[in-house]
Amino acid sequence: xxxxxxxxxxxxxxxxxxxxxxxxxxxxxxxxxxxxxxxxxxxxxxxxxxxxxxxxxxxxxxxxxxxxxxxxxxxxxxxxxxxxxxxxxxxxxxxxxxxxxxxxxxxxxxxxxxxxxxxxxxxxxxxxxxxxxxxxxxxxxxxxxxxxxxxxxxxxxxxxxxxxxxxxxxxxxxxxxxxxxxxxxxxxxxxxxxxxxxxxxxxxxxxxxxxxxxxxxxxxxxxxxxxxxxxxxxxxxxxxxxxxxxxxxxxxxxxxxxxxxxxxxxxxxxxxxxxxxxxxxxxxxxxxxxxxxxxxxxxxxxxxxxxxxxxxxxxxxxxxxxxxxxxxxxxxxxxxxxxxxxxxxxxxxxxxx
Amino acid sequence: xxxxxxxxxxxxxxxxxxxxxxxxxxxxxxxxxxxxxxxxxxxxxxxxxxxxxxxxxxxxxxxxxxxxxxxxxxxxxxxxxxxxxxxxxxxxxxxxxxxxxxxxxxxxxxxxxxxxxxxxxxxxxxxxxxxxxxxxxxxxxxxxxxxxxxxxxxxxxxxxxxxxxxxxxxxxxxxxxxxxxxxxxxxxxxxxxxxxxxxxxx
Numbered sequence: 001x002x003x004x005x006x007x008x009x010x011x012x013x014x015x016x017x018x019x020x021x022x023x024x025x026x027x028x029x030x031x032x033x034x035x036x037x038x039x040x041x042x043x044x045x046x047x048x049x050x051x052x053x054x055x056x057x058x059x060x061x062x063x064x065x066x067x068x069x070x071x072x073x074x075x076x077x078x079x080x081x082x083x084x085x086x087x088x089x090x091x092x093x094x095x096x097x098x099x100x101x102x103x104x105x106x107x108x109x110x111x112x113x114x115x116x117x118x119x120x121x122x123x124x125x126x127x128x129x130x131x132x133x134x135x136x137x138x139x140x141x142x143x144x145x146x147x148x149x150x151x152x153x154x155x156x157x158x159x160x161x162x163x164x165x166x167x168x169x170x171x172x173x174x175x176x177x178x179x180x181x182x183x184x185x186x187x188x189x190x191x192x193x194x195x196x197x198x199x200x201x202x203x204x205x206x207x208x209x210x211x212x213x214x215x216x217x218x219x220x221x222x223x224x225x226x227x228x229x230x231x232x233x234x235x236x237x238x239x240x241x242x243x244x245x246x247x248x249x250x251x252x253x254x255x256x257x258x259x260x261x262x263x264x265x266x267x268x269x270x271x272x273x274x275x276x277x278x279x280x281x282x283x284x285x286x287x288x289x290x291x292x293x294x295x296x297x298x299x300x301x302x303x304x305x306x307x308x309x310x311x312x313x314x315x316x317x318x319x320x321x322x323x324x325x326x327x328x329x330x331x332x333x334x335x336x337x338x339x340x341x342x343x344x345x346x347x348x349x350x351x352x353x
Numbered sequence: 354x355x356x357x358x359x360x361x362x363x364x365x366x367x368x369x370x371x372x373x374x375x376x377x378x379x380x381x382x383x384x385x386x387x388x389x390x391x392x393x394x395x396x397x398x399x400x401x402x403x404x405x406x407x408x409x410x411x412x413x414x415x416x417x418x419x420x421x422x423x424x425x426x427x428x429x430x431x432x433x434x435x436x437x438x439x440x441x442x443x444x445x446x447x448x449x450x451x452x453x454x455x456x457x458x459x460x461x462x463x464x465x466x467x468x469x470x471x472x473x474x475x476x477x478x479x480x481x482x483x484x485x486x487x488x489x490x491x492x493x494x495x496x497x498x499x500x501x502x503x504x505x506x507x508x509x510x511x512x513x514x515x516x517x518x519x520x521x522x523x524x525x526x527x528x529x530x531x532x533x534x535x536x537x538x539x540x541x542x543x544x545x546x547x548x549x550x551x552x553x554x555x
Contacts, residue, residue: 010531017527033402322404335498
């Protein structure tokens with residue numbers, strides 16, 4: 001009690017307690033990454049996406065140019081063999097999504113962007129969501145999130161040897177570069193296939209787990225064109241074309257689920273599975289309406305590919321987690337920059353220089 | 354709980370009194386929540402600084418544990434309102450007493466407010482709030498970019514304030530226990546003695 005002389009042993013205990021507080025504070029700082037400037041954090045990964053002139057404020061930090069769609073997913077029930085997710089039970093469910101170009105520049109001319117994407121949200125009868133973000137290459141450029149970061153860093157580097165060094169360290173990128181150079185282009189989002197690339201686990205009603213990848217394969221006939229022909233169609237042809245095409249009639253994609261054999265790599269989206277793997281056509285995505293992004297329902301959706309219903313789970317593929325972390329960072333940034341987003345732009349999206 | 358523990362400010366002089374303690378339920382809730390909240394703070398800063406696969410289980414645990422903490426905090430507040438707290442030592446200087454009261458208001462506000470901010474921020478961001486992978490909570494706010502930004506920032510910065518307040522709280526407890534030796538630390542820390550056996554202090 002006060003008045004009693006302070007005992008030496010108690011002072012020591014107090015000092016030990018204070019040291020524990022200091023140590024816990026240090027551990028907290030370490031956990032937060034403040035003591036590890038080399039750690040690949042969502043902040044660094046997203047910052048690396050920015051072009052040399054800085055990011056386009058108010059926009060997604062990647063796949064910044066895009067247009068919204070709404071429609072339905074007509075599930076034929078065949079996917080229920082692989083997953084108990086409600087969305088794969090036979091029925092018709094609301095769909096909401098976004099066609100986009102894999103660029104940090106919302107005004108990039110269409111023919112300057114090799115990778116196209118589709119963000120998608122399907123809502124099951126019980127309200128559970130399945131979100132996905134897919135792209136049109138048949139495989140991913142790199143094997144790991146760190147390699148993706150290294151790719152971004154090298155491609156923005158002023159060092160002329162940076163890309164060479166990157167390719168030497170990540171030989172799988174050569175396969176992607178070959179695709180980017182040689183694969184035909186299309187003049188319509190409606191003619192593109194959009195692939196999960198990442199492997200996921202479908203869990204069936206009995207609890208059995210199936211490693212899968214999936215693709216939305218267009219029903220529209222594909223007319224291959226060159227990038228020069230796409231350039232000639234104008235910088236914003238894809239958005240104008242899809243709006244006109246859907247206005248004339250709904251566009252459809254089949255959800256094709258590919259089932260891995262034992263031993264197929266699930267942890268590396270740069271590696272394709274053999275072409276003879278069993279597939280299931282689980283239903284049809286019907287795109288019924290196109291809306292400008294700035295007024296559309298997709299603008300404020302984070303198409304985080306780890307927002308999955310019961311019955312679908314991530315696999316040992318390291319990308320979905322990294323993408324989830326980075327997408328959240330991008331979402332936080334752009335939603336805090338609403339004042340910079342061109343809500344009141346008079347020109348069509350991307351048409352301003 | 355003891356009669357002395359149930360009434361506030363009835364002990365006017367420390368020299369004659371025993372050391373009143375928090376009820377066993379309150380001590381249990383305190384230490385359970387201490388573990389949960391510390392884990393929560395570390396998980397929070399850890400998940401925001403990684404892109405590795407552990408990001409996903411960390412986020413899922415963060416949401417689930419956050420909801421558990423909200424429930425525990427509400428129970429704890431209700432218990433506190435019914436049972437009360439042991440009085441602070443009568444000879445505690447008024448400024449320190451004020452600090453003790455304010456810091457406890459702050460701790461309760463954060464224990465209840467942080468989970469609500471997190472829940473609200475996810476709702477405003479249009480995210481589903483799913484616990485343990487399949488328990489879906491309703492959205493408590495409509496999607497809004499502006500609200501999402503305000504709530505996210507509040508959740509983020511208040512987490513560091515929470516950590517600081519806990520450090521202060523532990524420091525104060527040590528000060529009471531080892532420097533002032535006034536029974537305040539024992540009122541929450543002691544687990545050994547049965548509830549009626551409050552120890553007289555010399």
